[in-house]
Amino acid sequence: MRSVVDHRLTSALTLALVLASGVAAAQEEPPAPPPAPAPTTAPSPEAARAEALFQEGKELLDAGRFVEACDKLAESDKLDPAIGTLGLLAACHEGQGRLATAWREYKETAARAEAAKDDRAAVARERAAALEPNLPRLSVRLARPSAEVEVFRNRERVPPEDLGVAVPVDPGTYEIVARAPRRPEHRVTITVKPGAQAVVEVPDLDRLEAPPSPAAPAPSAKDAPSGLGPRRTAGLIVAGVGLAGVVVGGVAGAVALGQNRESIAIHEHCSTSAECDEGRALRQKAFRTATVSTVGFAVGGAGLVAGVLLLAIPKAKPEPRTAIAPFVSGNGGGAVVLGQF
Structure with a gap:
């Protein structure tokens, strides 16, 4: 299965990864005669599908169609995880402006490459480090920490261990909702820009007043009392x-x-x-x-x-x-x- 995707590894990373591999090759001693090729086996249907999605995603990325390209590459990596596929997906998300997502994927690319003793681990780490100064960070703090309080960020629950931590997020607008049983909920919307650090303070839900009941609409002419006492x-x-x-x-x-x-x-x-x-x-x-x-x-x-x-x-x-x-x-x-x- 790895032999089917070997040819896409160098093209999977950004231009920096390709240049790094080229420099490394120029500094090596003249290569020894290549060994005899090992017998290959037919790729599995998943690997074949992953290869097709990878090629489609690469072409879409070259055309600047980031949304479609990232979807194809993500599906390819899900079917057949590979260093090159994830590296190219990180580059796609970086081009989309999803800095925190790209940063995480570059770090995962580096981890995969290190596990495989692949030289591209250093370049993936460099790309992640280059993004860090521009990463937006969002921290949600509870005035009164409680196991009953659940915090959601754009409808996804924030893990309890992330509360109070400046978590890297993609630039954009976020709705923060804090809920607890039998208490009024707290809701706030915040926009985070590249390189900014934002903090959302969640008040003590026990001290919040219940929202007022909606005011009754003014009676219309047809609903007005008839005057019959x-x-x-x-x-x-x-x-x-x-x-x-x-x-x-x-x-x-x-x-x-x-x-x-x-x-x-x-x-x-x-x-x-x-x-x-x-x-x-x-x-x-x-x-x-x-x-x-x-x-x-x-x-x-x-x-x-x-x-x-x-x-x-x-x-x-x-x-x-x-x-x-x-x-x-x-x-x-x-x-x-x-x-x-």
């Missing part, structure tokens, strides 16, 4: 009851008239006592229905009068209290309006 509302209700009583009285009166006419017809033409009794019974029924009609008209009329009075008379103290009391007597029925207007 208890007095006018009572007037509308009483008038409605009165109107219903008038309707009931009218219907009952019409039914009573029909029953009465039918009872008279039976009484005038009855030939037997049974038929005459039926006429008398129907007349009694008509009388009861007429009583209902009378009560309905009485209640309805009184309700309408009381409702109109409540709506028309100016408001007074105390608020009006009204009631309609129907009554029935042997001579008919009616209603009495009781209350304070």
